[in-house]
Amino acid sequence: MRKLGSLAVVVLLSLSLTGCPPKSESGTATNATANADNAAGGDILIGEYGSLTGNQATFGQSTHQGIIIAADEINAAGGVNGRKIKILTEDDQSKPEEAATAVSKLISQNSVVAILGEVASSASLAAAPICQSNKVPMITPSSTNPEVTKKGDYIFRMCFTDDYQGPAMADYTAKQLGTKTAAILTDVKNDYSVFLGRDFERRFTEDGGKIVAKASYSNGDSDFRAQLTSIKPSNPQILWVPGYYTDVGQIAQQARDLGITAPLVGGDGWVSPKLVEIGGKALEGCFYANHYSYDDPSPVVHNFVEKYKQRFGAKPDGMAALAYDAMYVLADSMKRAKKLDGPTLRDAIAATKGYQGVTGTINLGPDRNPIGKKLVIEEVKNGQLVVKGTIQQQQH
Amino acid sequence: MQELLQNLLNGIAVGAIYALIALGYTMVYGILKLINFAHGDVFMLGAFVGYYAGRWAAAHANSGHPANYFIAGGIMLLSMAVCGVFGYLNERIAYRPLRNSPRIASLITAIGVSFLLEYGGQFVFGPDPKFFPTLTPKHIVHLGGIVTTNYQIIVLVVAVIFMGLLQYIIYGTKFGRAMRAVSYNFEIASLMGIPVDRVISTTFVIGSALAAVAGILFGLSYPKIEPLMGIMPGLKAFIAAVLGGIGNVPGAVVGGLTIGIVEAFVGGSQFSNFRDAIAFVILIAILLFRPSGLFGKYEAEKV
Numbered sequence: 001m002r003k004l005g006s007l008a009v010v011v012l013l014s015l016s017l018t019g020c021p022p023k024s025e026s027g028t029a030t031n032a033t034a035n036a037d038n039a040a041g042g043d044i045l046i047g048e049y050g051s052l053t054g055n056q057a058t059f060g061q062s063t064h065q066g067i068i069i070a071a072d073e074i075n076a077a078g079g080v081n082g083r084k085i086k087i088l089t090e091d092d093q094s095k096p097e098e099a100a101t102a103v104s105k106l107i108s109q110n111s112v113v114a115i116l117g118e119v120a121s122s123a124s125l126a127a128a129p130i131c132q133s134n135k136v137p138m139i140t141p142s143s144t145n146p147e148v149t150k151k152g153d154y155i156f157r158m159c160f161t162d163d164y165q166g167p168a169m170a171d172y173t174a175k176q177l178g179t180k181t182a183a184i185l186t187d188v189k190n191d192y193s194v195f196l197g198r199d200f201e202r203r204f205t206e207d208g209g210k211i212v213a214k215a216s217y218s219n220g221d222s223d224f225r226a227q228l229t230s231i232k233p234s235n236p237q238i239l240w241v242p243g244y245y246t247d248v249g250q251i252a253q254q255a256r257d258l259g260i261t262a263p264l265v266g267g268d269g270w271v272s273p274k275l276v277e278i279g280g281k282a283l284e285g286c287f288y289a290n291h292y293s294y295d296d297p298s299p300v301v302h303n304f305v306e307k308y309k310q311r312f313g314a315k316p317d318g319m320a321a322l323a324y325d326a327m328y329v330l331a332d333s334m335k336r337a338k339k340l341d342g343p344t345l346r347d348a349i350a351a352t353k354g355y356q357g358v359t360g361t362i363n364l365g366p367d368r369n370p371i372g373k374k375l376v377i378e379e380v381k382n383g384q385l386v387v388k389g390t391i392q393q394q395q396h
Numbered sequence: 397m398q399e400l401l402q403n404l405l406n407g408i409a410v411g412a413i414y415a416l417i418a419l420g421y422t423m424v425y426g427i428l429k430l431i432n433f434a435h436g437d438v439f440m441l442g443a444f445v446g447y448y449a450g451r452w453a454a455a456h457a458n459s460g461h462p463a464n465y466f467i468a469g470g471i472m473l474l475s476m477a478v479c480g481v482f483g484y485l486n487e488r489i490a491y492r493p494l495r496n497s498p499r500i501a502s503l504i505t506a507i508g509v510s511f512l513l514e515y516g517g518q519f520v521f522g523p524d525p526k527f528f529p530t531l532t533p534k535h536i537v538h539l540g541g542i543v544t545t546n547y548q549i550i551v552l553v554v555a556v557i558f559m560g561l562l563q564y565i566i567y568g569t570k571f572g573r574a575m576r577a578v579s580y581n582f583e584i585a586s587l588m589g590i591p592v593d594r595v596i597s598t599t600f601v602i603g604s605a606l607a608a609v610a611g612i613l614f615g616l617s618y619p620k621i622e623p624l625m626g627i628m629p630g631l632k633a634f635i636a637a638v639l640g641g642i643g644n645v646p647g648a649v650v651g652g653l654t655i656g657i658v659e660a661f662v663g664g665s666q667f668s669n670f671r672d673a674i675a676f677v678i679l680i681a682i683l684l685f686r687p688s689g690l691f692g693k694y695e696a697e698k699v
Binding site for chain 2: 055093188217221223226227229232253256257259278
């Protein structure tokens with residue numbers, strides 16, 4: 001009996017170790033047939049990794065929905081040179097180490113031709129070297145940390161970077177709004193937050209503003225009262241909080257609890273349908289950088305917003321918009337590429353010029369970052385997001 | 397000065413929650429010499445019961461907003477009951493069969509139960525953070541120069557009530573006397589006719605119910621809850637129990653408050669990065685210089 005029991009344990013263990021196959025959106029493909037598909041004229045496999053669960057769950061979910069809408073549109077319009085595309089999705093649970101595992105799996109087991117993801121820069125930084133060493137092109141829709149594309153010539157990006165976003169927001173608050181003093185609260189465990197905090201500080205000081213207080217927290221903290229208490233006596237006009245939406249909502253609430261009334265200002269890490277749900281009234285008057293506005297009258301945006309609303313019952317956020325563009329840019333490059341091997345596809349992506357996307361015209365520069373993306377500033381007003389201003393990046 | 401008082405108040409509010417969890421650690425250790433590593437996860441369970449009950453109440457309350465202290469109290473009692481039952485089953489199923497095995501076996505089992513709750517919680521509740529409902533309206537309260545909310549005051553009042561209640565149970569009732577006897581020596585206690593099994597079960601129930609209270613209070617103050625939320629507060633409460641002298645009930649309260657206050661001051665200083673580290677620094681220091689804790693009695697172990 002005991003032997004039987006231990007046998008059962010061994011069987012269960014080995015089952016759990018083999019793990020579950022990645023979710024695939026249209027039909028299922030076993031690994032063997034998947035590889036055959038890629039070689040012959042079957043479906044083209046594209047890997048996606050993202051934070052479908054965990055602390056930044058809405059980042060991954062919005063991105064996934066943006067990619068799916070684009071992929072379905074492309075397939076409905078005849079696919080890529082007659083072949084359908086198929087997205088294989090892996091969840092990294094908002095953890096960089098899981099992101100590396102997910103990407104290794106997509107490349108080695110599923111032999112995908114390209115990788116899409118992530119939003120969080122820490123996760124993209126963990127996955128990029130793996131794509132680079134396997135010569136599989138990776139497009140990150142929305143990681144803004146400049147280091148991501150510096151990992152190698154197979155890594156591309158669809159959004160503006162923090163060394164643009166941080167200074168742009170500093171210019172906006174210092175010059176347009178006439179803010180003189182700011183406090184900075186960064187997440188020390190987050191590459192994105194640390195760099196964005198530094199970039200903002202540099203430009204804000206150059207613009208004649210003064211950083212009156214600086215404090216930091218660690219990703220996953222719930223209690224920010226101590227840091228906010230240390231910031232409060234310096235009485236800043238704004239709080240620069242370049243964190244992610246889960247933390248920002250709580251920081252806003254605790255700041256109001258402590259009697260801090262200055263608006264919180266942040267970057268695109270705030271972009272989430274959950275932001276206002278978490279922060280509630282505490283976020284009134286706070287504003288942040290976004291990648292596009294769903295009120296944009298252009299037909300490309302209108303088509304995307306309507307389709308997204310129809311399918312998912314909500315307005316697409318900036319992460320969904322960038323993911324949609326990333327999928328289209330990839331499909332467009334695959335159409336132009338003669339073959340779908342790594343180096344050829346890489347060259348085709350690098351040659352992307354003048355692609356009309358939801359988040360503006362996409363021209364990839366020599367550093368594989370888009371040139372001249374616009375930045376939309378959104379403000380929370382009466383629990384709704386309204387456009388406060390738009391900044392057009394200088395072409396250089 | 398104001399900043400000092402503000403940090404002190406913030407620290408006491410967090411410390412009270414640590415203290416409630418630490419009481420559960422210390423009671424179980426006092427009686428069984430077992431460190432119940434699953435205790436931090438019972439705290440998580442308490443918060444989740446409160447989350448689901450609070451959402452249910454919000455959906456069914458006539459006003460659509462359960463702005464009512466009675467409902468909040470009811471939710472807390474429900475959560476205490478659920479966690480109490482869990483504590484009972486935990487002891488009955490996982491620890492009692494190992495009572496006469498070497499202590500390390502129970503310790504490893506406790507770690508196993510902890511993992512079961514953490515990852516079972518991820519499976520059942522989902523790994524995404526959830527946002528605890530607002531059970532009662534929140535106001536800002538000005539006390540002299542410092543600012544607080546009625547929530548922090550609720551946390552303090554509720555924590556003090558339950559600590560007082562526990563003190564009464566242990567030192568003022570017959571059951572408490574039985575508990576102290578079992579903790580002194582459970583073999584002799586059983587010879588004296590004390591129902592040792594029942595005393596141990598009840599201790600687990602009380603400890604788990606206190607963890608549930610801490611979970612609800614934590615959810616009110618810091619509304620983000622997720623299945624792994626018990627790990628850090630659980631560890632810190634454990635350190636608080638060691639700091640106060642593990643097995644010593646007033647020591648757990650003092651230890652919890654100390655850790656909370658120290659963390660608030662470190663978090664508010666320029667060393668805010670080290671806030672989580674400071675509890676562990678305290679642990680190392682106490683183990684090096686006073687292993688029996690602030691209030692613990694030093695006992696030479698017979699070999």
